[in-house]
Amino acid sequence: MSSHEVKTSLGAKTSLDLDLDKLLAARxxxxxxxxxxxxxxxxxxxxESRRVPTMAVDRHWRCYASPTFVDRTPVEELAGVWVHEVSHLLRDHHGRSDRVARxxxxxxxxxxxRMNIAADLEINDDAYGDGLARPEGVVVPESMGLPDGELMxxxxxxxxxxxFTDGLSWLDCGSGADGxxxxxxxxxxxxxxxxxxxxDAVRFRVAQGINGRPGRASKQWRRWAEEAFHPPQPWRELLGAAVRSATSGPGAGEDYSYGRPARRSASVPGAVLPSLRRRPPRVCVVVDTSGSVSDAELGSALLEVAAISRAVGGRRDLVTVVPxxxxxxxxHPLCRAEGIPLVGGGGTDLRTGFAKALRLxxxxxxVVILTDGQTPWPTTRPPCRTVVGLFPRTSDSYDEDDPDYVPDGPPGWARVVELG
Known part of the structure; x- marks a missing residue:
């Protein structure tokens, strides 16, 4: 887009008009x-917008710019703001914020x-440097006593x-940041x-550029590009239903804690009684590593494990993986998803995986099962919520010697989702 085209779309130039030449030079x-x-x-x-404090984006990929902000900000800093705002859109902060809110x-x-600040923290820990100046007043994890490298x-x-947030009430990156x-x-x-x-086409081309020359992008952008090509299933929504079911019964997902004493402690002088607190669910992921599951599908399974970890609030101590x-x-307790050894290659009997999970x-x-479905299933319902992720298969890919063979589907007590 040329400077003339942008000026035409914004109307006649006024004394307070946007300095488009400066803004586009920064881009x-x-x-x-x-x-x-x-x-x-x-x-x-x-x-152009006089109601935006600095610059902002909406979920439809429009960038709103304050003429006053552009006028007083050096080009070097405006370049960093451009990268910051487009990062909100590429990382789908609007969609993720909507899901978190629900x-x-x-x-x-x-x-x-808070969502806008959290999204900014995800971006700003590695956005600047290497040719980009950090704008004045930008919020970074270090300034709030938080670690780098985490997600929104x-x-x-x-x-x-x-x-730590008293001075951030002015912050407004638009619906592209918080939905x-x-x-x-x-x-x-x-x-x-x-x-x-x-x-989607823009995201795909950006991911291609990062994967084509990964040495030029930060670790966070490389992680984003990998997931852009292989987006994990919506385990947040899926596990949300599983969590509600798993914790609906008495004792499930509950534990005693002295972090907040029970209200009935006042009736027992001299004693502090623990309160019953809800906790995120413990999840065991059983991964089918039989010979019928490809290496690409095992790689996809690791991405799903990472997504499941985020779905329980990043509590890796609550996620276990059983090949x-x-x-x-x-x-294996989850430390890093890519560090889980998915050993196998033989036949398939995931009933042993169920048994192993329930003995933990x-x-x-x-219990989350990631499989191609070519397995016998338990005859009785496990005493916990079960979610089955099925790798896609066509009817002629099950058995070359018997084109009419179709394996039994997962039992009716399992929640089933097609992967890929």
């Missing part, structure tokens, strides 16, 4: 500093501000509005928004 500098993001940077349509019951402008969902559970539409945005029917297919073909292997101490609240 060009951002593309030079982060060439793998160039496709996304140039896909953004500029909209799952955790977060409502109101205060919670949306993890940061969101680590802080509340208070001492909540503003009245100053053009909305889905406004001009120059990208369709869902166009947004299983004809027999169950060692149960403490016993899991949810």
């Amino acid at each position: 060009l500098q951002a593309a030079r500093a982060r060439p793998y993001l160039a496709t996304a940077l140039f896909a953004l349509h500029v909209v 799952e955790r019951g977060l409502t109101g402008p205060g919670e949306r501000l 969902e993890e940061y969101l559970s680590r802080f509340r509005l208070g001492q 909540l539409e503003r009245d100053w945005e053009l909305g889905p029917e406004g001009a120059h928004g990208l369709s869902e297919q166009e947004r 299983c073909d004809a027999s169950a292997r060692i149960a 101490s403490p016993r899991p609240d949810v």
Whole structure:
């Protein structure tokens, strides 16, 4: 988009008009500093707005810019803001914020501000340097006493509005950062928004650029590009139902804690009684490692394990992985998903995997099975919620010697989701 075209779309120039030459020069500098993001940077349509504190994006890939902010900010810092705003869109912070809000019951402008801050923390820990100047007042994990390298969902559970966020009430990166539409945005029917297919195409091209020359991108961007090609299933929604079922019975998902004394302690002078607290569910993931499961599918299984870990609030101590073909292997506690040895290659009998999972101490609240379905299933329902992820298979890929053979499907007591 040329400077003339943008000026035409924004109307006649006034004394307070946006300095488009400066803004577009900053975008060009951002593309030079982060060439793998160039496709996304140039896909953004500029909209002048006097109601935006700095710059902001909506979920339809429009970039709103304050003329006053652009005027007072050096080009070097504006380049960093361009990268920051487009990162919100590439990492789907609007969609992820909507999911978190539904799952955790977060409502109101205060919670949306927390989501915006958490999304900024995910981006800013590695956004600057190497040709990009850090803008003034940017929030980083170190300034809030938090570790680098975490995701928005993890940061969101680590802080509340208070001492470290008092100076951030002005922060507003638009609906592209927290999913909540503003009245100053053009909305889905406004001009120059990208369709869902166009947004996916932009993400795909950016991921291609990162994977083609991975040495130029940070570790966080390489992780994003890998998942953009192989997006995990929506385990948050899936496990949400599993969690509600697993913790609905008495004693399930509950434990005693002295972190907050029980209210009945007042009736027992001199004694402190523990309270009964809900905890995230313990999840055991049984991965089918038989010969009929390809290496690519095993790689996809590791991505699903990482997604499941995030679905329980990043509590890796609550996730265990059991590789299983004809027999169950060692149960591995989750440290890093890519470090789990998926050993196997023989026949398939996931009943041994079920048995191994149920012998764990403490016993899991949810068992997740990742398989191609070519296995016998337990005849009785396990005493916990069961979720089955099926790798896709066509009817002629089960048995070359018997084209009419189709394995038994998962039992009716299991929640089934098609993978891939």
